[in-house]
Amino acid sequence: MLEFGRSLPSGVVRSMLRLGRKYAIPCLEKEALSRLRHDFPTTLEEWDTSEPEDHQIKDANSLHTVLGVISIAHEFRLFTILPAAYAEYLGISFLVASFCHKNAMASDHFFEQDDVPKDICIPVKARECCLIGYAKILNYLKKASTDALCPPMILPSETCSRSGKCKTIKWKAIQELPIWLTEESSGLSILDRWGKRGPEATGGLCSRCQDEAKKLTNEVRSQFWSVLPSFFGLAVWADLKDDF
Numbered sequence: 329m330l331e332f333g334r335s336l337p338s339g340v341v342r343s344m345l346r347l348g349r350k351y352a353i354p355c356l357e358k359e360a361l362s363r364l365r366h367d368f369p370t371t372l373e374e375w376d377t378s379e380p381e382d383h384q385i386k387d388a389n390s391l392h393t394v395l396g397v398i399s400i401a402h403e404f405r406l407f408t409i410l411p412a413a414y415a416e417y418l419g420i421s422f423l424v425a426s427f428c429h430k431n432a433m434a435s436d437h438f439f440e441q442d443d444v445p446k447d448i449c450i451p452v453k454a455r456e457c458c459l460i461g462y463a464k465i466l467n468y469l470k471k472a473s474t475d476a477l478c479p480p481m482i483l484p485s486e487t488c489s490r491s492g493k494c495k496t497i498k499w500k501a502i503q504e505l506p507i508w509l510t511e512e513s514s515g516l517s518i519l520d521r522w523g524k525r526g527p528e529a530t531g532g533l534c535s536r537c538q539d540e541a542k543k544l545t546n547e548v549r550s551q552f553w554s555v556l557p558s559f560f561g562l563a564v565w566a567d568l569k570d571d572f
């Protein structure tokens with residue numbers, strides 16, 4: 329029985345798949361696939377319960393890991409992990425900045441790959457998927473944020489305990505929900521859990537109005553996840569299968 333570490337670098341996971349396939353060693357393949365599917369799940373519930381410290385594939389930094397995993401997914405046709413991997417990449421790195429900052433690691437790995445080792449080179453197809461997906465996601469978020477500001481308003485809550493105050497800041501509170509963020513420093517925030525920034529961002533509301541904002545956040549995230557593969561030109565979740 330082989331024993332593996334709690335977390336492994338993406339390069340090791342790739343080697344396990346290559347060796348497993350070449351020499352027909354199912355336990356290597358199984359272990360590698362299990363780790364990839366654990367860290368890059370197909371459901372939002374799994375995504376939300378997966379703490380970064382519990383991840384089973386880790387490199388020197390998370391950007392290196394996710395680019396390595398995207399590359400592995402393309403090499404072994406593991407389509408089911410791609411939506412979460414692409415989303416994680418777009419959550420870490422602001423794509424436009426990758427063009428602007430020539431020395432950024434994202435740029436080195438993502439756009440200028442002349443000197444990048446073949447193992448962490450991102451396929452052209454993946455780069456296209458992220459660029460097109462990013463544009464589609466921005467469009468999606470723009471529409472979702474506009475919809476949230478249209479009647480019927482979620483704020484103030486029917487049970488608002490201080491309707492005067494919550495009413496005056498309702499527009500601002502909705503506009504500033506972290507789910508719409510597309511920051512240069514941290515990429516997209518749509519898949520961040522409510523607890524990461526939601527309570528702080530809505531701190532000016534009463535607790536009942538905060539609950540409404542949380543409900544909206546969860547609904548937007550859930551709808552976003554349900555169509556996540558489509559941003560990247562992949563089949564819908566129900567039809568998405570690995571071709572391993």
Ligand SMILES: [Zn+2]
Binds near residue numbers: 484534
């Ligand atoms: Zn209120």
